Amino acid sequence: MTLTNDFTARALVLALARTFALNLPAGPARAATITVETEQDLDAFDEACSLREALIAANDDRAYRDCPAGSGADRIVFELSFPATILLTDNLPVITGHLRITGPGMEMLTLDGATAYRPIDLDTTAEDGWLLVEDLALAHGRSPVGGSGGGCR
Ligand SMILES: [Ca+2]
Numbered sequence: 001m002t003l004t005n006d007f008t009a010r011a012l013v014l015a016l017a018r019t020f021a022l023n024l025p026a027g028p029a030r031a032a033t034i035t036v037e038t039e040q041d042l043d044a045f046d047e048a049c050s051l052r053e054a055l056i057a058a059n060d061d062r063a064y065r066d067c068p069a070g071s072g073a074d075r076i077v078f079e080l081s082f083p084a085t086i087l088l089t090d091n092l093p094v095i096t097g098h099l100r101i102t103g104p105g106m107e108m109l110t111l112d113g114a115t116a117y118r119p120i121d122l123d124t125t126a127e128d129g130w131l132l133v134e135d136l137a138l139a140h141g142r143s144p145v146g147g148s149g150g151g152c153r
Helices: 003-023 051-060
Strands: 033-036 074-078 084-087 099-102 109-112 131-134 137-139
Touching: 033 051, 051 074
Parallel strands: 033 074, 074 099, 084 109, 099 131, 109 137
Antiparallel strands: none
């Protein structure tokens, strides 16, 4: 085989490899990054992905309201005007999957339970579930009546 033919064959193999890679089925879910865009604790179509909506998108691996779809072990990040406080209006959804919640720094973002709601609630019965919360502050959390774990459970 000449150098030219060899080059052509390699180019063809690369082209085929790319074609197969692009056409592979989605396979098992991997990970998505969901960006929270508002400190308002709303569950509504308002052109801003809230933390509440992001948790549902991550739990269910589907697009929800203004948030993109989660996919497997997701990560939630924040694009807000810092320092910011997300003041809860209800308990946040129970986290059922693999999730990492990454704040901008403990001094920059507070998840405030308004002395009425629990900010973080992980379903401990979920198989292989894990949760990592980093670089944000939890404040004024309260468990439901008769429950335990005010800020985090
Ligand atoms: Ca929204």
